[in-house]
Amino acid sequence: MELFDLDRPLIELVSSQERGAWNIRHALEGVQIFGGIGSGKTSGSGRMLALKYLAGGFGGLVLTVKPDEKQAWQDYCRLTGREQDLIILEPNGPHRFNFLQYESRQSQNVITENIVEVLKTVIRAGAEKDSGKSDDAFWETALDMLIFNVIDLCQLAYGRISVQQMYDIVQTIPKSNENLQTDESQGPVKAF
Numbered sequence: 001m002e003l004f005d006l007d008r009p010l011i012e013l014v015s016s017q018e019r020g021a022w023n024i025r026h027a028l029e030g031v032q033i034f035g036g037i038g039s040g041k042t043s044g045s046g047r048m049l050a051l052k053y054l055a056g057g058f059g060g061l062v063l064t065v066k067p068d069e070k071q072a073w074q075d076y077c078r079l080t081g082r083e084q085d086l087i088i089l090e091p092n093g094p095h096r097f098n099f100l101q102y103e104s105r106q107s108q109n110v111i112t113e114n115i116v117e118v119l120k121t122v123i124r125a126g127a128e129k130d131s132g133k134s135d136d137a138f139w140e141t142a143l144d145m146l147i148f149n150v151i152d153l154c155q156l157a158y159g160r161i162s163v164q165q166m167y168d169i170v171q172t173i174p175k176s177n178e179n180l181q182t183d184e185s186q187g188p189v190k191a192f
């Protein structure tokens, strides 16, 4: 792994009184840019930091809903010779991020609650606002229970979790009394 010198300057800051530098250490500590709407935050300071970071060998994740932001980062990468490092995740694009697999690999013991939350966040993000869906707590709890139990079942059955396998399991839930019959040859069902 390439080691970074935290004191390496990325941007020289010079005024009539003093001379300073914005170095890698500052970049890692975080940046906040304030300014009114349309005052040049993105095209001024944002662009300059992006170009310096890319030229400095930084990696990163850019999340955006603005359509022109993709073009901007393509330009930044071209200007700094980082085009080969740019991976764009978008609908109909060639790349995919399997968030369920990523989350379930975070620890040896799959924490079902975390996966339920991730899945619910994704479902909520994809759901249309005002789609007429009831906010009734009853349905919310029923959904939680379903997702929770299916995740555990999926993990036990396949050792991994995928949306397709969860869907397949839900589709096999018995829908009539007939399907709930147990095989008599397995012995009587014990009631607890």
Ligand SMILES: Nc1ncnc2c1ncn2[C@@H]1O[C@H](COP(=O)(O)OP(=O)(O)OP(=O)(O)O)[C@@H](O)[C@H]1O
Binding pocket: 035, 036, 037, 038, 039, 040, 041, 042, 043, 044
């Ligand atoms: N110094 C400048 N002189 C003239 N025009 C500028 C200057 N800086 C930015 N602009 C122009 O102002 C417009 C808005 O800039 P920009 O999108 O960077 O603002 P912003 O603060 O990021 O806006 P938002 O709040 O919408 O994110 C752009 O068209 C940009 O080209």
Ligand SMILES: [Mg+2]
Binding pocket: 041, 042, 043
């Ligand atoms: Mg902006």
